[in-house]
Amino acid sequence: MLSKSALLVLEVLKKCILSVSYIQKLGEVVKHFLFGDSSIDNALFRLVCTTSDGLEKLYFSRLYGLTEIEGLQEAIILGLDVLSSMLSDLSRDVPSFSVFRQAVMSVTTKPVPVVTAAISLMSFFRNPKIQLGAARLLSRLFIIGDDSQTHALSNAYFGLDDKQINNFKNTISCILYQEKVASDDLVIAMFKMLTYAARHQASFVSAVVALGENPISESCSGDNPPANNDVLQCNAVNILDSIWIYVMRSDDLVMTKSCIMCNVLNFLKALWQRAAHYTNLLKQLRNSDFWKKLLNFVVLSIDKKSFQTESATKLELQNLAYRYQCQHNVLDVVTCEMFLQKKLLHSELVTKESSKSSNNGSDGSKVATAESSCNLKDIFGVWCESSLDAETIKTFVSFEYDGSVKLRARVAAGLFAVRMMCKVKGGDRGSLSVSLVDKVTNLWQKLRKLPAFSELMTLYAEHGYSGGNELDDLILNDLFYHLQGELQGELEGRQISHIAFKELSQYLLQSNFLQTYYCKHDQEMDGVCLYDTDRLQGDMGIDLWDLSDWKASKAVAEMLLLSLQHVNFMVSLTKSKLSALIALTTTLSIYDNDDARFTSLENEVKSGGKITEKSLSSMIDNICQSLYRTIELLPPVSDASEDIVEILAAQAELLFLFTRSLSMRLSLSASVLVLKTSGYGLKELSNCRPLVFGVISLVKTFLMLILFSLKSTWRDSCLGVRTEIEHNEALSEAANVRLGLLPVICNCIELTEHCSISLIIIDQIVKGFSTPATWFPIIQKHLPMQHIVLKLQDKSSYSNIDIILKFLLTIAHVKEGAEMLLNAGFFASLRVLLADLPNGRPLSVVERERNWANSFDNNEMAQPIWGLSLAVVTAIINSLGESSNFNVEHVVTYFLLEKADLISHHLSAPDFPSDDHDRKRLRALKPYPSLSSLRESENTILLICVLVKHRNAWSRALKEMESHLRERCIHLLAFISCGTPRHGESPGRDSPIFCHPILHEEYEWHEKPSSINSTNGWFAFSALCCRLNPKYSSFSSRTATTLIKAQPDEHANLTSQTHFSDAMSIQIYRITFLLLEFFCQQAEDAAERAEEVGFVDLAHFPELPVPDILHGLQDQGISIVTELCEAGKLKLLTSEIQGACILLLQITVMALYLEFCVIQICGMRPVHGRVEDFSKEFHALTKATEGHAFLKESINSLKRTMSFVFPEVLEAADVL
Structure with missing residues (x-):
């Protein structure tokens, strides 16, 4: 058996491995020592590679006492932890790691392979800590043995036979069924292990679950849950039974053991994220009870009461964070299912369309898939109507983020650093670790080299305060009290000029003194804490401070630890709630794209659904209020917190989803509120550096919100307005808000990512005002015209050239705007732009079709x-x-x-x-x-x-x-x-x-x-x-x-x-009108020259269309107007028809005028047959236009022109 010294060696080895991530020099030595020496690996393998049966036999052996057995078990626990740490992502950059991994995964490892030993130790119920260590080691083994890597694991590679697989399955089921008596840490580790297996070892999970042999038992089905939720009454041995029971007990678990429920849902999410590998397994879980329970769980886990973070206990804060993560996981599962079914149905549709056979070849699984999809969508739709009210949305978008918490933590770190400097520089290192002493010493050396410190040294010496080292101590003490004054809101200490102290304190706050204590998580491991307070507390050795003169400084250290814990709690809550909000937005977006029943909420409003217009307005109002509060958290300087930007982005995305989906039903007041909020956000973000992660995409979201909201503010809508006076006031307010947006949006143009959408918004805003005097002074002051004009020369902006030109067209219609364009060098940029256009020659068939394809x-x-x-x-x-x-x-x-x-x-x-x-x-x-x-x-x-x-x-x-x-x-x-x-x-x-x-x-x-x-x-x-x-x-x-x-x-x-086809016809007649206008201008210029010289110079008289061409245009104009007016005798003609009639009569008048010019110059007379035909057409026209007052002026103009060309027609009609 192992001695106590061996256990101490393992403890030291464990701590050394943990130090790899934050002590660079020691880390290199430890990595080389561990991964370069095979004897250490062999010793670990001999210790860990045992089985549950082997440990059980020790209890029946006379050779070993209970103390020795417990010592061995403690060593195995430490060995399992050491191996888990060595297999972490933090070790993968070591060159010899691949050799170590091969040794771990080898089936020839003695006495048994590592994987076999870990699985066997999972069934050692005498010591839950061994089970816990084995579960964590298995999680690591599943990750490094991913199916996509060369060292893929499989059932055969594990070396497990059917009996071992069955025992492992029974072990998992036993632990999960006995959740009430088992350790929470063990149950959590078990679900984490299953999650990693689901992500990386699909074949192993399928073998362990073994659906074909053990279908989910009826006793644990949705229709027959265990009586009184007693898991011990369930006789099934299938893992899915346990999962189902946890889902059915979710209402209770989320309030009492939210961490366990979070990991259950994490496992479900892993299954759905790799749904292609678990088709049969998921088929067993999908049913209406399952989806209803999950969605109801989202609402039940919401705490709509105000939650006071300051007065909450550590456990309450942790449970709240896990509840937010539970919401996130549930919504992710629903999103994955919707997306999966959408793709499956689309694939099935494509297959049916491509098949020429009339036989319906859909099999049972496809039918079930379709039914499952519709079932989930219906359930989710009902859930949206019944549960997604304004208060629920408010809980999702409200964040209790306090930026001062991080500031207090930085000040507390500065206080601690100053106090430690006073100790360490005098040679008193107390119980501080070597690494912490080095940090304090390095910070002190840098601090005393600052000009501000030298200035204070000179100032103190002039006042005769002290000298030498005592002067250093005096400055540090005053700096300590200065920082303490900042923390307490008032300045304490000596009455001296404290500008230099402010510089020193700012240096300390920005020095990231505690950067090495940031939590470094593996890619596969979840966790949202920012600081590793346990490691910092260990490096302090604070338990020994009461035994020395360091006791007086203990309050400073404890204040630092408490401040860092508050930061961790705030970050944990923020990240968890943020993930839930993002998941909700994603789910609603998928559902909105897949089925217009949700937030095409227009249909719900019209059909009298439960989602009322008032409720929708309340949702938008709540989101805008939360957005406004979050925007206020942005600092006045450029260094914006990424946390705040992430919160703003999530809130804005949800608001954009509602605004886009409800753009045609959005009330004027709601539109104005969105415009105000988005404009305020853009204004505050303009002070932030674009390099801050997420700022550029967030600005674009705000711009998109403005763009969609503008459509509603232009409508002459009385939605939500009781009287005409209120309506006029609302329209006036909307106009003022739009004008107020112009300076902010002009500021967004200079960023390439926002240029196009900013120009579109400005173009829409200015076109909504009747006079340029309203908006042009603002544009003239704030618009970067030079930057916009130069964009015409930028080939990278080619895809946005049409947007830029359309905007410049709007500006060019104003005289001052045209002058701005000239002063900005518009024509020089236009020459560069048009230089690359083709010369206008007809393209060949091949070239033309290629251009069509490209277009x-x-x-x-x-x-x-x-x-x-x-x-x-x-x-x-x-x-x-x-x-x-x-x-x-x-x-x-x-x-x-x-x-x-x-x-x-x-x-x-x-x-x-x-x-x-x-x-x-x-x-x-x-x-x-x-x-x-x-x-x-x-x-x-x-x-x-x-x-x-x-x-x-x-x-x-x-x-x-x-x-x-x-x-x-x-x-x-x-x-x-x-x-x-x-x-x-x-x-x-x-x-x-x-x-x-x-x-x-x-x-x-x-x-x-x-x-x-x-x-x-x-x-x-x-x-x-x-x-x-x-x-x-x-x-x-x-x-x-x-x-x-x-x-x-x-x-x-x-x-x-x-x-x-109507649009094409109108476009052709517009071209006709302009061509005739050109020839009329040419004829008028020639007539003026003839009057100037006294004769008509036929040799230089402009070519004009022959009468036959003009007759065709006259016939088209008169016949179309006659037909349209006859058809509209009994009804009011639409604006489109009225516009077409006026245009065609103008074409007819100009064609007659040009015919008169040709007749006069050439000395011709109208053909008799033409006079008769025109007379008939004219009489039909005058009869058809009777009662159409909008054509009165056009008919009079036609008659005046006819008096020159066909006077006899008018005389015959007796109209002269």
Whole structure:
């Protein structure tokens, strides 16, 4: 048997191993000593590698007495602890660790393998400490023998036969069933061992549980729980029986033994996290009683009463932290199950869709899976309605975080350090450990070298206080009392200038004197304590201070230990509660994405569910209040605590989940509250360094909250407002809040991660005000315009260029904003941006399809950079006007000459179908337009219309190019003019263009029916052009694929009009309007030149569209307006139809005006047949527009123009 000296050696060895993590020099020696000497390993193996039967035999042997047996058992306990420590993660960086691991895992270890010995010792019930040590060692063995590593464990590798496996299973069940009489530490260690086994040794867990042989007993099932929850009455020997009983007793355990319940749930979470390995096992646990019990447990574990941390005992604080962890684990299990079932159902759906067979091949397990999924979702939905009230949310988001606790701990550490300096520098080391003495000595050497210390030495010497070492002691004593004064809130000690003392005290507080006492946990080991107070207390040797003159300093040490314990309690509670809040947000998010019944809570409100609108507002109000309190904890300086940032992030994420899901039902008051809270958070976070972990993502969450809340503040909603006066006051408050956000959000632009969303928010805010005078002074003062403009040159910002240009477009509509853009060098940056655009040549078929694929893969759209750039330039020119010194000629030269290829590209018209093979091939080379490309064409023509008004700059810059530009525009007009389907033509004929929806919004428009419903002009023809083409379905989004598959057959729904086809038609007519405006301006300029010189110079008269083109446009305009007004005789026309009618009549008027110009210049007369046709159309128009007052001005303008072209028509109608 072992002697007492051997036990002492093992004790020392254990302490040396524990010191590896915080004593570097000693740690290196210990590691080399332990892992480099095989004799030590062999000695440990001989000690530990015994069996339960071997220990039992000692009790029946006459050779050994009880004292010797107990000594051996104590040595085995120490050996188990030493081996566990040697296998920790902290030792894995040692080169010889892999050799040691192989020795531990070897099946040839004598007398028995380590794994076999540990499993056997688990059944030694005479000494629970041996069982505890064996369980901890097994946990380590499961970790280092992970299935994914080369030294994977298996049943055969353990060397265990069926009998041993069965005995081990019975041992576990016995310990868990006898929880009432067994040690709590042993039960906890047992569940931890099972958790590590579930994470790392799936095959071993399956063998131990052995579901096939021992299904969960009926006596322990959900429908037949043991009477009076007496676990000893359960006769089953299956581990799942024990788990089930613990779940059924969760209500009691969470209040009395929350640590045990936490580890039970940890084991369940490990099973669900590796669900693929435990399919049959989880099938035994899944049922409605199981899910209901778990979810009810979440609510029961919530303490809705105010909890006073200061007056709580250590045990109460620990139990509360474990209860929060229990909530976290339950919600994690529910989340894993929801995610798992969602993936399984999706996989099953894909399999069914891919199968051409009509046979329903789903097996029983799939049916059970689907039912389990629906069952859990229903139970969770009921739980949300009944239990997730405002008070519950309040308990989740409320944190009793006190930042002064850490500050008091740092001051207490400073006091302790100063007192120890006074002792150690005089040679009195007392009972302090060597490592602690070294820390104090090093800190003293650094402190006395500070300039502030030297200053105090000089000051004290001048006053004649003392000299030499006594002066050092005097300064340290005064520093001690100065720190004590800070701790007590008042300054004590000598009345001297204490600026230098403040510098010394700040140095002590920032020195991290106790950094080596931070708890270092393995990756696999849980724990939330910050300081290892037990080790610090051991290094102090405080138990011996009463026996010496150190007794007077004991209060300082005890105050430090107490302060550190308070920090540990606060950190433990904060981390645990934070994990519960994050888990709740994750679960609700998964449920929200999987089933809109929860927080699309709009459906619950409308259907009269239990989640009322008032309750939802209360939830948001509680979250905002908690957020506000947490934001106030942020320090005024840049060094923000990561703990506070983590709390803020979790609270903001939950608020964002509610805000996003309820954006359409969010009341105005709730929206304003969210805006205020988010704005306050952004303002306070602007003082924090972005390098603080989590600050950047937290700022983005606040910005997203603002973005979603803005939608509700723009609505003219009276939700939650009783009177019109209150409603107006609420709208006024919302406007003031939005204006107040502008400086804060402008400050967020300079960070790359927040630039885009900040610009989107500012753009939305300023567009909501009717006059720029409200918001522009704020923008002018706070907006970093130079930074934004330079972003146009940054290739890394290419994906956000459209956002930047849209924002600059809003700014450019204000004269002062246009001047800001010019002063910031907008045109120089724009040249750099546009330099990389293609030259406008038609792409080949291969290039085009590759670009389509890339555009769909990258955010499903191609950036409309060209069109937005032109729109900004146009807005700048319009805003600056004639009085500005801005050189328009430079713009004309750059865009119309240097970028002539792009201009021509966006003015080019597709060819109509032809039987000519060569023309078909040329047509195939042209790119297909999209709604975005049509808008780019509109912006191109709009810029031309603005530039042509600057006649001198236009003439000087273009000269010979002007004629080519007009020809392009005439060809495009001719294409639009001939775009009406011819009478009797098959609706399935080839369309001249193919306009495929690209954006998700456009796919939604394609599903909506037409709001115009015209059978004339491009409204009829666009149905042919906007068909979904399966050719591009592989590039498109899931929405596109679904829409294409939804077509019942090849010819169905090919020519139906949609909201998307309406949008295309309107866009074409907007382009038509601008083209006609361009030609009208050209004709007016030519007429003015003729008046100046006294004659018409036909050689230099601009080319104008021929009458046939203009007649086609006139016919389209009149026929569409007539049809729409006739159809709307008995009802009020929608704003979309009214806008279309006004636009088409304006097109008709300009087409008539240009026809008049052509007739006058060429000396032509209108064709007689044309006069008759136009007369019939006009009479039908006047009859149809009767009673439509919105068209009165447009009809009068049409009549005035007709008096020049067709006066006889008006005379015949007797309207002159």
